[in-house]
Amino acid sequence: MERYKVILAYDGTHFQGFQRQAHGRPVVEARTVQSEIEAALRNLEWRGKAVLTAGRTDTGVHASGQVIAFDLEWRHSLADLQRAFNAHLPSDVAVRAVGLAPANFHPRYAAASRSYQYRLFCDPARHPLVERYAWRIWPAVDLERMQLAASYLVGRHDFSAFGTPLRANGSTIRTIYQAGWISDGKVLEFTICGNAFLYHMVRRLVFIQVEIGQGRLEPDMILRYLAEGRKLPQQGLAPAQGLTLVKVSFKDHFGEPSADHDFGETDCAENIHTESK
Amino acid sequence: MERYKVILAYDGTHFQGFQRQAHGRPVVEARTVQSEIEAALRNLEWRGKAVLTAGRTDTGVHASGQVIAFDLEWRHSLADLQRAFNAHLPSDVAVRAVGLAPANFHPRYAAASRSYQYRLFCDPARHPLVERYAWRIWPAVDLERMQLAASYLVGRHDFSAFGTPLRANGSTIRTIYQAGWISDGKVLEFTICGNAFLYHMVRRLVFIQVEIGQGRLEPDMILRYLAEGRKLPQQGLAPAQGLTLVKVSFKDHFGEPSADHDFGETDCAENIHTESK
Numbered sequence: 001m002e003r004y005k006v007i008l009a010y011d012g013t014h015f016q017g018f019q020r021q022a023h024g025r026p027v028v029e030a031r032t033v034q035s036e037i038e039a040a041l042r043n044l045e046w047r048g049k050a051v052l053t054a055g056r057t058d059t060g061v062h063a064s065g066q067v068i069a070f071d072l073e074w075r076h077s078l079a080d081l082q083r084a085f086n087a088h089l090p091s092d093v094a095v096r097a098v099g100l101a102p103a104n105f106h107p108r109y110a111a112a113s114r115s116y117q118y119r120l121f122c123d124p125a126r127h128p129l130v131e132r133y134a135w136r137i138w139p140a141v142d143l144e145r146m147q148l149a150a151s152y153l154v155g156r157h158d159f160s161a162f163g164t165p166l167r168a169n170g171s172t173i174r175t176i177y178q179a180g181w182i183s184d185g186k187v188l189e190f191t192i193c194g195n196a197f198l199y200h201m202v203r204r205l206v207f208i209q210v211e212i213g214q215g216r217l218e219p220d221m222i223l224r225y226l227a228e229g230r231k232l233p234q235q236g237l238a239p240a241q242g243l244t245l246v247k248v249s250f251k252d253h254f255g256e257p258s259a260d261h262d263f264g265e266t267d268c269a270e271n272i273h274t275e276s277k
Numbered sequence: 278m279e280r281y282k283v284i285l286a287y288d289g290t291h292f293q294g295f296q297r298q299a300h301g302r303p304v305v306e307a308r309t310v311q312s313e314i315e316a317a318l319r320n321l322e323w324r325g326k327a328v329l330t331a332g333r334t335d336t337g338v339h340a341s342g343q344v345i346a347f348d349l350e351w352r353h354s355l356a357d358l359q360r361a362f363n364a365h366l367p368s369d370v371a372v373r374a375v376g377l378a379p380a381n382f383h384p385r386y387a388a389a390s391r392s393y394q395y396r397l398f399c400d401p402a403r404h405p406l407v408e409r410y411a412w413r414i415w416p417a418v419d420l421e422r423m424q425l426a427a428s429y430l431v432g433r434h435d436f437s438a439f440g441t442p443l444r445a446n447g448s449t450i451r452t453i454y455q456a457g458w459i460s461d462g463k464v465l466e467f468t469i470c471g472n473a474f475l476y477h478m479v480r481r482l483v484f485i486q487v488e489i490g491q492g493r494l495e496p497d498m499i500l501r502y503l504a505e506g507r508k509l510p511q512q513g514l515a516p517a518q519g520l521t522l523v524k525v526s527f528k529d530h531f532g533e534p535s536a537d538h539d540f541g542e543t544d545c546a547e548n549i550h551t552e553s554k
Binding site: 009010011062064082086091092093094095096097125126127128129131132133244 | 286287288339341359363368369370371372373374402403404405406408409410521
């Protein structure tokens with residue numbers, strides 16, 4: 001029996017989030033990434049109760065770099081495991097890489113940082129080929145105001161204005177290593193890398209930056225929200241389909257990939273090393 | 278009553294192509310882009326029999342720049358027409374721009390060129406966020422061999438080896454103004470612009486170029502196929518989901534757009550002007 005670490009990609013459109021809904025017994029079970037993953041693993045003689053994950057994603061949120069781990073008896077190669085696993089998964093979820101991990105590896109506790117991307121599409125009219133993975137907004141935004149707002153997010157702050165911790169009374173302090181926007185014509189992409197994120201935090205940060213970019217709020221409102229937390233009126237939530245979990249980075253190098261997929265450190269993770277000194 | 282010219286975008290995944298299936302009366306009518314468009318127009322008091330189109334697309338093929346035309350009594354602005362039209366369309370098809378056109382404008386006969394893009398994803402493992410709009414291939418291809426193959430396509434040739442004309446005994450001579458590949462990591466994008474295309478022509482051209490890129494055929498096989506036509510064994514067909522109709526360009530400027538969408542000429546169309554002198 002070995003512990004395996006796996007990088008997953010999924011299109012969140014038709015999933016009710018990552019996590020299997022374990023409470024009670026609903027008449028029709030929700031379709032989640034976890035339930036599809038576990039059903040596929042059972043075809044490979046997996047006997048576990050639940051896979052371990054680096055973090056949940058909400059209904060409609062996508063992933064290109066989600067990480068899970070599980071124990072499995074497997075006599076063939078890692079490449080064979082990847083192929084067999086993929087053969088049992090539906091078309092909207094796929095195993096991008098497989099590696100061996102130490103027996104005590106848990107992706108949530110071993111994770112040093114998570115990176116998310118959020119895509120905006122600035123256009124007055126709908127576009128079916130873009131909006132599956134982006135939030136369409138109009139009027140256009142002022143990118144410089146949004147870059148300034150994003151720069152205020154970097155560092156160790158109380159993000160209680162932008163989300164709730166997963167555990168009741170948990171800390172709302174998080175460290176952001178990188179945050180910024182890039183523009184490709186009408187598509188704007190926000191990338192944020194932090195040690196961890198509160199529930200709904202990235203989508204709330206995107207929403208307030210769109211308010212700033214469209215001129216309804218000033219960039220330094222970010223500073224006020226970070227300083228005053230829940231005392232200020234709560235802002236809205238950007239829709240799920242623009243958000244993708246792109247990468248989970250780990251403190252050490254756990255396991256060798258089966259393919260040429262990058263299991264390694266990011267620029268963001270280099271900042272972590274500085275941070276944790 | 279005015280004639281309107283409209284640019285459409287659609288995600289072809291859940292359409293059985295563009296054209297309404299008019300022959301006979303099937304028990305369950307196929308879902309096509311044309312039938313959705315015409316149903317939406319009837320909500321705007323359109324009384325026509327069929328919209329005019331620049332060209333059909335096959336089952337599963339996408340479009341960001343399909344062009345249609347129709348006659349309509351409309352008392353409000355072009356922007357209002359676009360909004361009302363979009364409000365009656367399903368989420369996988371959208372009106373990107375609306376303009377007025379001369380009363381005799383027909384997008385098929387007025388079109389000077391069409392541009393298509395085909396996306397390849399070079400990777401050994403599935404990726405749900407990419408493969409909705411790309412064909413995944415493995416092993417990786419040699420881009421230089423494919424660029425050389427693409428360069429042979431430019432010019433006026435008999436493409437009978439790569440498709441059939443829409444009318445029986447129609448000409449198989451077509452003129453290609455531009456053809457080439459660009460690479461963005463694992464995603465390769467083929468763009469081709471020509472005066473018109475045979476049935477399945479772009480997908481057959483992509484397939485043979487992948488054969489060339491993966492080393493099973495030599496680049497100059499394109500020259501032999503152009504010279505010898507149907508005397509050589511027919512090659513395969515790249516799958517529909519990688520293909521997008523991106524632009525239809527017209528000989529003259531027909532109609533003003535309702536939005537900032539580009540109704541104008543492309544670099545490709547400039548080559549047409551040279552060609553038609």
